[in-house]
Each structure stands twice: as C-alpha cells, then as structure tokens.
Amino acid sequence: MVKALASTTKNLSVDQMVGLVMEAGQTAVTTMALLDKANTSTYGHPEMTKVRIGVGKRPGILVSGHDLKDFKELLDQSKNAGIDIYTHSEMLPANYYPEFKKYSHFYGNYGNAWWKQDTEFASFNGPILMTTNCITPVKDAYKNRFYTTGNAGYPGVKHIADRKEGGAKDFSVIIEQAKTCQPPTQIETGEIIGGFAHNQVMALADKVVAAVKSGAIKRFVVMAGCDGRHKTRQYFTDVAENLPEGTIILTAGCAKYRYNKLQLGDIGGIPRVLDAGQCNDSYSLAVIALKLKEVFGLNDINELPLSFDIAWYEQKAVAVLLALLFLGVKKIRLGPTLPAFLSANVAKVLVEKFDIKPTGEVKEDTAAMMAGN
Incomplete structure (x- = not known):
C-alpha cells in the first residue's frame, strides 16, 4: 500500500x-x-450442503457479516439456551462448514442480500448480530435488538466488545434478549444448495x-x-x-x-x-x-x-x-x-x-x- x-x-x-x-x-x-x-x-473444508431457508418454532439470533470466529463463539455460548441461530446474507456459507454442522440449534439461513435487511430484520423478531459490513440505516422496528461487533458499528446501537487475549467475546446479552423474543416470521420455505x-x-x-x-x-x-x-x-x-x-x-x-x-x-x-x-x-x-x-x-x-x-x-x-x-x-x-x-x-x-x-x-x-x- x-x-x-x-x-x-x-x-x-x-x-x-x-x-x-x-x-x-x-x-x-x-x-x-x-x-x-x-x-x-x-x-x-466447505462441503455440498442443503440449507433450510424456512424457520423453526423457537426464538432465534440472526448473524450477518463475514466473521466465522464470532459465529463459532456465539454457537458455543447459545447451544443450551433453547434458541436457534440463523445466518443472513454473506454469513450463509457458514452452513457449508463441517465444524458448524455439529450444532443442532444452527437452523439455517434467513433472508437475502444485505440491502433487504430493513424488512428482513424487522420480520426476524429476534436479535441481529452484525459481525462486519454491510449495514443499512437501522430502523426503529429492530434498533433495540440490533448489535454490532468488531469493526462494525452504528450510532445508538449496542456493541459487543472485542475478546481479551486468549478469550472469547461475551454474547450473553444477545442470548438473553433472544429468549424473550418471538420466533422469526416465515418469509420463504424450502432449501438452497451450496x-x-x-x-x-x-x-x-x-x-x-x-x-x-x-x-x-x-x-x-x-x-x-x-x-x-x-x-x-x-x-x-x-x-x-x-x-x-x-x-x-x-x-x-x-x-x-x-x-x-x-x-x-x-x-x-x-x-x-x-x-x-x-x-x-x-x-x-x-x-x-x-x-x-x-x-x-x-x-x-x-x-x-x-x-x-x-x-x-x-x-x-x-x-x-x-x-x-x-x-x-x-x-x-x-x-x-x-x-x-x-x-x-x-x-x-x-x-x-x-x-x-x-x-x-x-x-x-x-x-x-x-x-x-
């Protein structure tokens, strides 16, 4: 450079x-x-995978962005919480990695590309975690359950602090909020392959x-x-x-x-x-x-x-x-x-x-x- x-x-x-x-x-x-x-x-190595694009009956957390380490730590911390984890947009490929398939509460993918997040984040009903870009202007409909971490950020929303040396990020506040939310509203059904x-x-x-x-x-x-x-x-x-x-x-x-x-x-x-x-x-x-x-x-x-x-x-x-x-x-x-x-x-x-x-x-x-x- x-x-x-x-x-x-x-x-x-x-x-x-x-x-x-x-x-x-x-x-x-x-x-x-x-x-x-x-x-x-x-x-x-990513492997050929059919990914569910519908919804389950439990509350969920929606993860967008690109950071797979954040995703892994959230899966670890939420595995016994009675909630499901979904990917969104660029996080969809997490569904393809063998390591993440071990988690029974990893449900599938919700929604589409980044620019539809204003409607899809509203209908998801649970917390949203943005691990990287892209963030569109955050709407009041979901602002109180919108979280950023890492280099991502947005005025007036909660930010999850970086992990300490040798430790993991603490996603407990997101997990606890998810338990109080309604399950996601279904916007489509079926499967996609990747x-x-x-x-x-x-x-x-x-x-x-x-x-x-x-x-x-x-x-x-x-x-x-x-x-x-x-x-x-x-x-x-x-x-x-x-x-x-x-x-x-x-x-x-x-x-x-x-x-x-x-x-x-x-x-x-x-x-x-x-x-x-x-x-x-x-x-x-x-x-x-x-x-x-x-x-x-x-x-x-x-x-x-x-x-x-x-x-x-x-x-x-x-x-x-x-x-x-x-x-x-x-x-x-x-x-x-x-x-x-x-x-x-x-x-x-x-x-x-x-x-x-x-x-x-x-x-x-x-x-x-x-x-x-």
Whole structure:
C-alpha cells in the first residue's frame, strides 16, 4: 500500500503503473489464500450442503457479516439456551462448514442480500448480530435488538466488545434478549444448495471433466460479486435464466441471491449454480479455474470454456478484480455500473491490456459468452 501511494508522486509510464496493479493483485491472491487456509484448517473444508431457508418454532439470533470466529463463539455460548441461530446474507456459507454442522440449534439461513435487511430484520423478531459490513440505516422496528461487533458499528446501537487475549467475546446479552423474543416470521420455505469451494469441486473433478468432454457442460460462467438494490441488477437474474441448460454458474459473494433460489436444475447431478461462499471465497473460483486448466492440459486460463460476468460494487470487489487480472483472466464483463475510478484513460488501459468490457443487453451478452467472447 505504501509503495502504491508513493508511486502517485512519480511520473510513471503506463506499463510501470500496470505492474503495480499486478503486484496489488498478487497481494490480493496471497491474502485470500491465507484466509482460505485459516478458515478451512479451523472449520473444515466447505462441503455440498442443503440449507433450510424456512424457520423453526423457537426464538432465534440472526448473524450477518463475514466473521466465522464470532459465529463459532456465539454457537458455543447459545447451544443450551433453547434458541436457534440463523445466518443472513454473506454469513450463509457458514452452513457449508463441517465444524458448524455439529450444532443442532444452527437452523439455517434467513433472508437475502444485505440491502433487504430493513424488512428482513424487522420480520426476524429476534436479535441481529452484525459481525462486519454491510449495514443499512437501522430502523426503529429492530434498533433495540440490533448489535454490532468488531469493526462494525452504528450510532445508538449496542456493541459487543472485542475478546481479551486468549478469550472469547461475551454474547450473553444477545442470548438473553433472544429468549424473550418471538420466533422469526416465515418469509420463504424450502432449501438452497451450496458449499462448492475448491476442495468440494475438485472432489467432483472426474464427473465435471466427463461432462465437459461429453458436451453436457458447454460453458462455465463466473457470476460472483456483490448485489445491490438498483433495478438494473435484475440483469444477473435474467442472464442466469437465459443461459443454456449446458452451462454451470460459479458464484461467490452476495450476488448469488440474484439466482441461487431459481430452479435451474442440474447437469448429471451437478447443480447448475455452484456457490463457493463469501466474497473473499472468490479465491476458490480462481483455484477451480486453475485446476481445470491443469486437468485439461491447457497453457492459458483463457482457453477454458469459461466466462466472467461480474456484479460490481466497490469495497472488496477491487481486490477481487485485481486478483483476477493478476491471474491472467481476460474478457471480464463488469456491471451494471462501472467502478468509480474508471476514468477514460484507465478504461483505455483496461480494455487494451485485459479486454475488460461493461455488461450490456442480456441476450447479446449471453450469446457472446457462449461464443467465448
């Protein structure tokens, strides 16, 4: 970071600046790999899992954000409290880890992406714990049962203090409040399937390779990224519905909520939507692509039957994009809005060096991706 900031005071060539971008991408890959190792060595490798999206009959606590350590400590402290624990938005992938499946009071997932929390937090009826971003303006309907912890915070709500050295956070105040609340109001029923991080997908490698060679799988489309409230993000739902039956969608991040509840079926037992996890689990998608390149004996990741149609939203998405560029991925589509830092000169370099393009019309984009463009 210091090196990059210092570079802004120098008159660098385009190639030198691109080199710094690649270095930042390399750092992003290394960081996501470390996080992946930390999570999988502690909680096990995510595995194919059916997740309940309905509700039980007991009061519950709803956990959102990304911090799996907070989640584990809450599960430990609430296991005999007579309540259930639910995930929300980016915490959904906690359902995929073997360690968390040991807790009988871990019920499932409630709700959708971050931007629907104003209505979903109100209908949940119990306490909400935000372990990280994203927080929308907190409504009076649930403000008295809204808690933050870690780096998350919001004016006028209760904050759970950091753990002391060698200890755990104290979630007792949330657990005690949950006991006094009504059970969640049901907003949907059924199940969704996920848990397709790199270890699980590689366990299915023989089946995947056979399906590609037979022509049953014609293309993989990476549709990871972030969701948002703007109506233009319906584009990703429409793309998912318009992709031919021989396509597999690889996803991570809250963009998944645009299509993870669609009935898209499977290809020879392989679900057509493979959810790798949180936004930082985009690393898994890169590992899957690199492994497939190796399995098929290709020299370049761009030779795979693989397209990238990324749902853009600032913050962490920058690191994920730079990671993909570092790994040599080209022809990435970004949308429905483009990065705020994309000046005319920056756009010119990205197009020339990496063939990045904005999302367009659904039918045209779908046809282009199926043709490898």
